[in-house]
Each structure stands twice: as C-alpha cells, then as structure tokens.
Amino acid sequence: MLSKNSRALSLCVVSIVRAATPSTTALGSDLWLLFQNDLDWHTTGEHDSSLLLGPQTHSGALTACTKLNEGLAPTNGTFFHSDIANTLAYVSLDTGASLSQKYWVGGSSSSHSQSCPAVSASGLSTAACDEKLPVLCANSAPNKVSNQTDLSPTWQVKVNSGALSVTGTRDHLSFRFLGIPYANEPARWTYSSLYTGSSTISALNFGSPCAQVGGSGAENCLFLNIFTPFLPGSSTPSNKLKPVMFWIHGGAFTGGEGSDAVYDGGNLASRGDVVVVTINYRLGALGFLALDNGVTNGNFGLGDQVTALKWVQEHIASFGGDPSRVTIFGQSAGAGSVRLLLGSPPAFGMFAGAIAQSNLAGFAYASTYSEYFTIEQEVAVAASKFVAEVGCGNSTTAETVLPCLRKVQWQTLQNAADAPRYPVVDGTFIKRDRLSVDGKGPVASNAHVIFGWMAGDGADFAGSFPSSTTTQSLSIEGIGIAENLTAAVLNSGLFPRPSTGNATLDTFNVTTRVATDGEFRCLDQATAHSAVQNKVFQSTWTYQFERSYGGFEPIPGICDPPATPTHLFGDPSLPYFQCHSGELNFNFGTLGQAQLPFRDEFDLPFEQVTVDAWTAFARTFNPNPSAAFLTARGYSGTAAALREWGLWENVASTKPVRVLSWPSRNSDWLEQEQCDVLGFPLDFYED
Numbered sequence: 001m002l003s004k005n006s007r008a009l010s011l012c013v014v015s016i017v018r019a020a021t022p023s024t025t026a027l028g029s030d031l032w033l034l035f036q037n038d039l040d041w042h043t044t045g046e047h048d049s050s051l052l053l054g055p056q057t058h059s060g061a062l063t064a065c066t067k068l069n070e071g072l073a074p075t076n077g078t079f080f081h082s083d084i085a086n087t088l089a090y091v092s093l094d095t096g097a098s099l100s101q102k103y104w105v106g107g108s109s110s111s112h113s114q115s116c117p118a119v120s121a122s123g124l125s126t127a128a129c130d131e132k133l134p135v136l137c138a139n140s141a142p143n144k145v146s147n148q149t150d151l152s153p154t155w156q157v158k159v160n161s162g163a164l165s166v167t168g169t170r171d172h173l174s175f176r177f178l179g180i181p182y183a184n185e186p187a188r189w190t191y192s193s194l195y196t197g198s199s200t201i202s203a204l205n206f207g208s209p210c211a212q213v214g215g216s217g218a219e220n221c222l223f224l225n226i227f228t229p230f231l232p233g234s235s236t237p238s239n240k241l242k243p244v245m246f247w248i249h250g251g252a253f254t255g256g257e258g259s260d261a262v263y264d265g266g267n268l269a270s271r272g273d274v275v276v277v278t279i280n281y282r283l284g285a286l287g288f289l290a291l292d293n294g295v296t297n298g299n300f301g302l303g304d305q306v307t308a309l310k311w312v313q314e315h316i317a318s319f320g321g322d323p324s325r326v327t328i329f330g331q332s333a334g335a336g337s338v339r340l341l342l343g344s345p346p347a348f349g350m351f352a353g354a355i356a357q358s359n360l361a362g363f364a365y366a367s368t369y370s371e372y373f374t375i376e377q378e379v380a381v382a383a384s385k386f387v388a389e390v391g392c393g394n395s396t397t398a399e400t401v402l403p404c405l406r407k408v409q410w411q412t413l414q415n416a417a418d419a420p421r422y423p424v425v426d427g428t429f430i431k432r433d434r435l436s437v438d439g440k441g442p443v444a445s446n447a448h449v450i451f452g453w454m455a456g457d458g459a460d461f462a463g464s465f466p467s468s469t470t471t472q473s474l475s476i477e478g479i480g481i482a483e484n485l486t487a488a489v490l491n492s493g494l495f496p497r498p499s500t501g502n503a504t505l506d507t508f509n510v511t512t513r514v515a516t517d518g519e520f521r522c523l524d525q526a527t528a529h530s531a532v533q534n535k536v537f538q539s540t541w542t543y544q545f546e547r548s549y550g551g552f553e554p555i556p557g558i559c560d561p562p563a564t565p566t567h568l569f570g571d572p573s574l575p576y577f578q579c580h581s582g583e584l585n586f587n588f589g590t591l592g593q594a595q596l597p598f599r600d601e602f603d604l605p606f607e608q609v610t611v612d613a614w615t616a617f618a619r620t621f622n623p624n625p626s627a628a629f630l631t632a633r634g635y636s637g638t639a640a641a642l643r644e645w646g647l648w649e650n651v652a653s654t655k656p657v658r659v660l661s662w663p664s665r666n667s668d669w670l671e672q673e674q675c676d677v678l679g680f681p682l683d684f685y686e687d
Contacts, residue, residue, distance in 0.1 A: 021167055022067045023158040029054035029064065030233040030240070031157075033139060034091070035173055036083040036634065037271040039607050041592025048073065048083050049139035049172045052091065052103075054233065055132040058116040061104040065137035069154045072106035073136040075117070075124060084136075086634035088121040093632040094273070095240070102127050104135045143172035145593050146264035151204050159231060161318030168203040173266035174227045177319065178259070179207035182279070182311035183222040183304065188406050189289060189296050191303040192222055192282075194310055209257030210280045210287070211410045213419070217257070219286065219410055224308055225258055227265030227276040230320030241322035243618040246312060246351065247278040248305060250332030250358075250581070253421040254284045254414070267589030271608075272615025275321035279308045281337075285419040286410060290375045290426070291383055296402060297375060297426040302340055306429070309341075309350040327353030327618045331584060332552075335359035336369040340423055342444045343435045353621050355450040355614070357587070358457050358520060358580055361527075362680055364480030365461060366519035368422050372433045378424045385418040437527055437685050439534035448621035449531070451524045452543035452660075454551075456559075456577035458515025459508075465555045466507040472497065475511045481518065485678070489514055492677045508558075512577065514678070517671050522680035525657070525669050530685040532651045540651040541623060544670060546661035547572055547606055548582025549591065549599075561599070569599045583660075586610040602662040605637045610660065612638045613648065623648050623658075 024031050032052040037044075050073045053064050065071055075084065092099050099121040107117035107124070116129040119136070127133060141155040155169045159177065168177035180203050183192035207223030209216065230242050247263055249256040258278035265276025281287065281304035290298030313323045328351045330338045335356035341347040342354055361370035373381065387393050390412050392404035405413070413419060425433055432441040463478030476486045489495055495513055498506050521544070528542045551559045559579035561570035570576070585591045589611040591603065598604050612635060616625035624647045630639040645665060648658040655666035675681055 021153070021156050021158045023160065024231050024233040025160065027053060027064055027067060028233065029056075029135075030236045031231040032091075033170060033174055033229045033270070034087045035139075035270040036086050037173065037267060037589075039267060039271060039589045039592055039611065040604055041595055044143045044172065044592065048081075049141070050087065051137040051139050053135040053137065055134050057132055058104055058127075058129040061133075061135040061137075064135055068137055070137045070140060072104055072117075073138045074106045075119060082634060084119060085121060086632070088119070089632040089634075090273075090629075092121060093628060102133050104133050106138070139170065139172065141170045141172055145595065146261035146266075146590075147206070147259075149176060149204075156204070157231065159318050161315040163199045164201060164315065165199055166201045166203050168226075171266065174229050174269040175231060175319075176266070177203040177226040177228075179203055179205050179223045179225065181207070181222060182224045183307045185220045185222065186300075188219075188286065189300060189402065191300060192307040194307060194314070206259035207280070209259065210283050211414055212251070212255040212283050213414050214255070215411045215415065221280045221282070222304055222307070223258070224277055224279045224311065225265070226316075226319050226321075227269045228320045229269045229273055230275070232317070232320055238317070238322065241317055241325075242273055242275045242320050243325040243327065243615075244275045244277060244312065244316055244321040244323070245615070245618045246309065246326055246328045247276065248281070248328060248330030248334035248337045249278070250330065250334040251283070253288060253301065253333045253336070253423075254419070256283070256333070261593055262584050262590050263588055264590055264593050265588070267593065268611060268615060271589060271611050272618065274615050274618050275316065275319060277308075277312060277316070277321075279305065281305050281308070284414045284421055285386060285416065286413060288422055288424075289383060289386070289405075289420045290378045290422075290424045291387075291401060292375060292379050293399065293402065297428070298378065298420075298422075298424040299426050299429045302337065302344065302423060302429050305337055305341065306344065306346050306350075309347060313350055324352065325618070326351040327355065327621075329355035329357065329614070331357035331581065331587075332360070333369070336423070339370060339435050340430060342447060342449070343432065343442055344429045345431070345442050346429060348442075348444050349446070351444070352446060353448050353617060354444070355617065356452070356524075357583065358453050359451065359524065360461075360519055361523035362519045362678070363485075364519065370434060370523065372430055373422050373424050374433070375424050375426065378420060378422050382418045382420040382422065386416050386420060389416045389418055434685070435527065437530040437534060437536050439536055443536055445536060445538075447537050448539045448617070449528075449537045450541040450543065450617065450623065451528050452545060453516070453520040453524050454548060454578045454580055454582055455544055455546045456512060456516060456548075456582075457520040457580045458517070459512045459558055459577040460552045460554055460580040461519050462508065462511045462515040465558075466504045466511075468504060470504070470507060472507055472510060475507050476514055479511065479515050479518070481514075488677055492674075494674045494677055513674075517674050518678045518680065521671055522675035522678060523684060525675070526680060526682055526684040528651045528656065529669070529682045533686070539621060541617075541648065541658070542651055542656055543648075543658040543660050544667070545583045546578055546659055547586070547602075548578040549585045549596065549603070551579035551582030551584075553579060567600055569597045572599055572602070583610075587614055605641065606662050608635065609638050609641050609664070
C-alpha cells in the first residue's frame with residue numbers, strides 16, 4: 001500500500017510524464033503492440049490489446065507502463081484467457097523465448113512484497129519483484145474505423161529516424177503514422193526527390209490525395225502512411241524487424257489515394273504481424289505526361305513510387321519494418337505499377353516480393369497497362385491533343401509548351417478529355433515496351449511474385465449493359481475489339497450463351513467472359529507461364545478470386561449476390577459477378593473497418609484465410625502460412641481450411657492456379673482454348 005505522500009509523488013510523476021510524447025528511446029525498450037485479431041468486428045472490443053516491452057523489474061515495469069499512460073495488462077483476477085495464451089505462444093515462436101518465460105502483468109500482489117503477479121503461456125503465476133522480466137502493459141486505446149482514430153495525446157508516440165522526429169498514435173490494432181511526406185513537393189513534370197523538409201513531422205492525419213480527375217486532391221500530395229505492430233529500440237537487432245507490405249492503390253492512373261479506408265493497414269498489421277505502408281503518387285497528366293522535347297519524359301508517378309521505396313529503405317527500420325523483406329502489392333493500376341516496377345531498374349533491390357492483383361493486359365482499354373507506348377506514340381495518341389485542349393496549342397516551339405502548361409490550373413489539366421495517363425518507355429524507369437518475362441530484358445530477378453485476377457474482372461470493362469435490341473456481336477464489339485475477332489469468338493462455340501431467362505443478362509454474361517479472358521486472365525496466365533519457363537523470378541504463384549464483396553461498379557447492381565429471405569445482404573452461393581476490386585476488403589481484412597455485414601457464415605473465415613495468405617507471403621514469400629504460425633496464433637479456422645483444401649501450389653507445379661473461394665482448390669490453367677481464340681495463348685510472351 002502506497003503512503004499518502006507516495007501517492008501524491010506518483011501522481012506528480014504521472015502528470016510530468018504525460019506532458020512528453022513517449023518514444024522507445026525514452027522507454028529504453030522496443031515496443032510491440034499485440035492484438036489477437038480474428039477480424040470479427042462485432043467482437044473486436046472484447047479482445048484485449050497489449051504492449052510488450054523489454055525486461056525490467058516490477059517497479060520498472062510500472063514506471064514504463066505509466067510513461068505510456070497505461071497500467072500493466074489486466075488478467076481479470078485468476079482468469080487466464082485464450083488471448084493471452086495465444087499472444088505469448090506467438091511471442092515464443094517469433095523470438096525463440098521459452099514457453100515458460102514469465103511476463104509482468106497486472107493483478108493483486110502476494111502478501112509477501114517480494115512476490116509480484118506474472119504470467120507465462122501456461123498460466124498466471126508470480127515472480128520475485130526484483131527479477132527482470134518482459135512487461136505486458138495494457139493498450140486501452142480504442143478501436144475506431146479508419147479516419148476516426150482517437151488523436152488524444154494519451155495514445156501518441158514518437159519515432160526518431162535519422163534527422164526526422166515523427167509523432168503518430170496507436171489504436172487497438174496498431175501504431176499509426178499518417179501523412180508522412182516522403183518527397184519534397186516537386187515542380188510540375190519534374191521527378192520527385194527524397195524529403196528534406198522540416199525534421200519535426202506530425203503524422204496524426206492523412207495527407208491530401210493527389211490531384212485527380214473530378215477536381216479533388218491537391219498537387220502537394222506525396223505522402224505515405226505506416227501501420228506497424230512494432231517499434232524498435234536503439235539496440236533492437238535487425239532480425240526482430242517485421243516484413244513490410246508496400247501498397248500501391250489503383251484508379252486507372254487518374255484517381256485513388258493511399259488513405260482510402262479500404263486500405264487501412266491495422267488489420268493486416270495486427271493479424272499478420274507485418275508493417276503496412278500505403279502511398280500517394282502523382283496521377284493523370286501531372287503524373288504521366290510525356291512530350292517530345294527531350295526533357296518531359298513521363299512516368300513521374302512511377303518515379304514517385306520509386307522515391308517512396310527509397311524512403312522506405314532509408315526509414316522503415318525505425319518504424320519496425322525490415323527493408324530486406326519488402327513486398328510491393330497493388331490492384332488494377334496499382335497492379336500495373338507492380339508490373340512496371342518489376343521491370344524498372346531504379347526499383348531493383350528495393351523489394352523482394354510482388355503481388356499484382358487484377359493487372360490489365362490484352363485488347364482495347366487494357367492494352368496500355370502492359371504494353372507501353374514510346375514517347376512519340378504517347379504524343380501522337382494523347383499529348384498533342386491534350387496540349388491543344390488546355391489552351392497551349394498555339395505555343396510556337398516545344399520549349400514554350402511546357403511553360404504554358406505550368407500556368408494552367410491543375411483541375412483543367414486533370415479533367416481534359418485526352419489527359420495522358422500512360423506509362424511510357426522513357427529509357428530510365430522503363431526500358432522496354434513490356435515486362436521481360438522472356439528473360440531478354442531488365443527484370444527484378446530477385447523477386448517472388450503473385451499474379452491474380454477476379455473471376456469476373458471483365459464485367460466492369462465490358463462496355464455498357466445491353467438493351468433488348470443489342471445483339472451479341474454488338475455487345476462484344478462494345479468492349480473495343482475488332483469485328484473479325486468478334487466473329488471468331490462467336491463461331492468458336494467456346495463462349496456459349498447461358499439461358500437464365502433474362503436475355504440482356506445472358507448477352508452481358510458472354511461479353512463479360514470475353515472481357516475477363518481478353519483483358520485479365522489470359523495474359524496474367526501467360527505472364528506467369530513464361531516467367532517460370534524462363535526462370536525469371538525466384539518463385540511464381542497465380543490465383544483466381546471467386547468470392548467478392550462489392551467492387552468497382554460502373555454498371556450499378558451487377559457486383560452483389562442476390563438477396564434472399566435467409567441472406568438479406570446477398571447469398572454468395574448464388575451466381576453473381578465477382579467484380580474488379582471485389583477482393584480488396586478481404587485482402588485488407590477491412591470488412592470490419594467499414595462495418596460491412598457478413599453475408600453468410602463464410603465471409604469471415606474467408607477473410608481470415610485471405611489475410612493469412614497475403615501476410616504469409618510477406619513473411620516467407622510463400623502464401624501458405626506455416627502450421628507453427630497458425631497454431632501459435634490460434635488461427636484454427638485457417639489451419640482447418642488448409643488441411644481440408646490442401647496448400648496453394650506454385651506455377652511450377654501441375655496445378656498452377658489457386659482458385660480462392662470457399663472452399664479453395666488448385667486448378668489447371670483456365671480458359672486456354674478461349675485464350676487461343678482471342679490471340680493470347682499461354683506462350684504469348686515467348687515471341
């Protein structure tokens with residue numbers, strides 16, 4: 001029992017400590033936020049979150065927790081619950097500590113002052129108070145959905161990295177550092193450089209998205225966000241650092257932002273024990289204009305991505321991330337960016353894993369994401385028209401065009417009808433008109449890669465929904481393919497028309513299948529096949545995603561399963577289009593962040609399996625989480641599913657495609673006869 005004077009002194013110390021934002025330097029310890037995340041947002045608040053610190057005496061533990069505005073982790077009296085058991089089992093697996101290792105926790109002290117409450121993986125116990133044990137502090141920071149984080153100074157924390165002092169915060173799931181400038185604001189159509197501005201950074205709120213079509217965002221936008229479970233101390237060895245997942249958003253190279261709530265990294269960080277980085281990069285004409293003036297060579301947005309990777313290499317270790325285990329991943333234009341970076345020499349060596357989700361390739365709109373224009377072609381297709389559209393067409397020489405463009409409001413530039421959005425062969429970032437999976441050009445040969453697509457990716461790129469007078473031929477031609485190819489498709493008999501009783505839907509089904517094959521599936525498979533044939537990457541994996549939630553929906557109402565009396569939010573067992581972007585909530589575990597309803601009994605376990613696969617790839621470059629990891633963390637649902645379904649096989653196996661659904665399975669290459677008809681055979685990249 002503390003005396004009255006001691007309690008007064010203690011309160012004084014607490015008030016002084018609260019005035020300073022804690023850091024691992026001040027604590028003299030690294031800091032590991034541990035949360036047993038089952039991704040069930042209904043019950044998240046019922047699970048304890050804790051902060052693990054390095055060894056110290058019991059009195060030192062009390063002081064350290066106080067510096068974090070916390071007490072020792074509660075154990076509910078004598079009740080030893082599964083969250084603590086799994087947490088400590090995983091700490092033992094990750095650090096090599098014995099399962100009998102004790103940790104200081106809260107609770108009633110023994111009547112003998114020399115004995116204080118402790119816990120191990122086998123249950124509650126005590127230890128001599130002057131013994132030095134690792135410390136479990138409570139983490140009472142509340143669980144909030146993205147953009148609603150409690151920014152009270154109570155939860156804030158500081159990280160020092162080089163010359164930078166960065167103040168972020170924590171919530172129930174992870175430490176959060178938002179809106180960090182990774183580059184100096186570049187002049188228009190110049191390449192970005194690493195940030196050298198103010199050394200004191202408030203990273204409590206997201207930075208502005210980049211200027212984009214529609215008029216939102218700003219030109220000063222090169223920010224990144226970090227979600228991390230671990231902050232290292234000054235003497236933390238590098239083998240304790242966590243793998244890094246570096247997210248590149250989609251949006252046609254004209255829209256999107258790293259701060260989208262779907263991409264909130266807290267669930268990935270807490271369930272998978274990884275560091276998540278999301279970024280902004282310049283878009284549209286501001287990011288991709290190329291002119292034939294010998295100076296404006298395009299790919300400025302791609303250059304931003306490389307600059308962000310450089311920032312990660314320089315600073316991410318201070319935020320708990322291992323710079324030697326960076327996995328870049330992105331969807332749609334973000335997948336196109338991953339593909340670009342796999343062939344971009346300035347990016348080589350800055351990542352070791354890559355996941356391209358729904359990269360576009362093939363005919364019509366999709367072609368420019370994987371077959372890159374020369375600068376001259378980009379000028380002919382877009383830039384020359386664009387210059388005239390924004391009022392700079394009267395400039396008399398190439399040297400005067402750029403000064404004119406720099407005076408135009410960015411909203412005018414981004415919304416112009418022919419605003420360029422095309423990656424180009426600029427000779428620096430991109431040296432060849434396609435990714436060199438034939439082994440004949442520059443490629444990130446150290447990387448492990450996953451290429452995948454949605455089963456209905458093409459539904460969003462199949463033109464307008466047909467009317468009662470739209471023929472099948474006209475519907476297919478609406479994708480933007482040649483008339484003779486349409487005839488070949490229909491005469492092949494390989495794209496049969498279903499008979500649902502809804503004629504327009506039947507027409508759209510055929511067109512969607514053609515679009516999915518011709519703009520996604522066929523050339524993803526060809527990419528992976530050639531990569532393996534030519535031994536380009538360290539390992540290669542593919543998937544087809546057959547369960548989705550919402551997604552990109554230019555045609556309203558096509559991307560959700562039908563509702564029934566027993567499934568009010570839609571029954572995923574019934575036919576529906578698994579649309580472009582429909583995997584993202586599952587990838588990030590953010591059905592809970594948005595509090596979207598689980599539609600059936602499989603949405604939650606499928607979300608768990610998906611997060612476990614993506615984060616396993618980040619940890620080991622294999623999307624199959626180890627049995628030891630799943631056991632230690634108590635992820636019994638994923639473990640049982642993988643035992644029943646079998647493991648995901650890589651492309652070098654006899655079943656190269658993982659069909660991600662409930663249940664999942666391995667498959668031969670899909671739609672090969674259809675791909676041959678479309679002109680995208682498996683050996684497409686062998687020419």
